[in-house]
Amino acid sequence: LSTTQHYWFFNQKLQDELVHEHQMVERLQQALRLGELQLFYQPQVSAVSGRVEQVEALLRWFPREGGVVSPAEFIPVAERSQLIERIGDWVIEEACRQRAEWKAEGLSDYRIDINLSGRQVAHPELFTRLEAALERHGLEPEDIGIELTENVLIKANTGLLDNLRRLYHRGMKIAIDDFGTGYSSLSYLKLFPVTSLKVDRSFVHDAPDQPSDRAIMAAAVFIGHQLGLEVVAEGVENEEQLELVRDLGCDLVQGYYCFKPMAAEDTRRLLGALVLD
Ligand code: C2E
Numbered sequence: 001l002s003t004t005q006h007y008w009f010f011n012q013k014l015q016d017e018l019v020h021e022h023q024m025v026e027r028l029q030q031a032l033r034l035g036e037l038q039l040f041y042q043p044q045v046s047a048v049s050g051r052v053e054q055v056e057a058l059l060r061w062f063p064r065e066g067g068v069v070s071p072a073e074f075i076p077v078a079e080r081s082q083l084i085e086r087i088g089d090w091v092i093e094e095a096c097r098q099r100a101e102w103k104a105e106g107l108s109d110y111r112i113d114i115n116l117s118g119r120q121v122a123h124p125e126l127f128t129r130l131e132a133a134l135e136r137h138g139l140e141p142e143d144i145g146i147e148l149t150e151n152v153l154i155k156a157n158t159g160l161l162d163n164l165r166r167l168y169h170r171g172m173k174i175a176i177d178d179f180g181t182g183y184s185s186l187s188y189l190k191l192f193p194v195t196s197l198k199v200d201r202s203f204v205h206d207a208p209d210q211p212s213d214r215a216i217m218a219a220a221v222f223i224g225h226q227l228g229l230e231v232v233a234e235g236v237e238n239e240e241q242l243e244l245v246r247d248l249g250c251d252l253v254q255g256y257y258c259f260k261p262m263a264a265e266d267t268r269r270l271l272g273a274l275v276l277d
């Protein structure tokens, strides 16, 4: 390829991507209007009691034309547009509605944790919006928790820190997601008010065969506990990994070995159930 051809090729590719992205944003706007978004829930099981103690809400998009689109595909696109705020508000509202429904059925102890994007946590109105949503649904701050990835924390500004401090003081649980994958994982523990850390699934995955991953996990558990945090092992896929993370002292386990994310109706029956011995 000559330089001009190369340039054209690159441009064309970039343009195709932009068109694709623009179409995706429009389609997502429509998805919100048409009610095609749904929250799935993945149980988190106590490593000690073996019972389902809480759940993480994970977004799913079921387009009318069939199939399901993964949040890994559409969340990054939504984050590059303003749309993430509307989607984020929808997630807050829907999680609160579901929490209130379960509470009304007598399932009072099972917190729902939601994932927040960087734009959402830095928004000056996040605290007020969360408070308003709790209020609307008659919930307490401990009914809903939030998860922030290290990618979000690395871009932290005063707005984000302010929101986190206020939420923390109100008694809301705050988790660092994908812990150990960021550039300064340890300093996040010092800088941000958090209540739990979720050890990234890459460590869980490799720990049975890699002494270094095992050592990192053990250290994360130790530091977490020294700081009074709850430690969650993510992405537990088999019995070997399960035994290992339990031996290492993780407090909660989450992963396909226990349960895949599932619809609210299916999750309901599992809340409080004894699922590990
Ligand atoms: P995440 O917060 O790290 O969520 C965990 C992801 O790992 C989920 O993917 C879950 O289905 C998957 N997973 C759970 N157990 C296992 C396992 O044992 N093995 C493997 N390989 N994977 C497992 P999912 O649902 O596709 O979500 C992908 C990401 O999209 C999430 O990663 C989160 O960053 C983002 N996301 C999901 N829902 C929301 C949302 O409501 N708002 C925002 N801002 N982001 C969301």
Ligand code: CA
Pocket (backbone or CB within 6 Å): 056, 115, 147, 177
């Ligand atoms: Ca998460």
Ligand code: CA
Pocket (backbone or CB within 6 Å): 177, 178, 198, 200, 201, 234
């Ligand atoms: Ca994660």
Ligand code: CA
Pocket (backbone or CB within 6 Å): 178
């Ligand atoms: Ca992740």
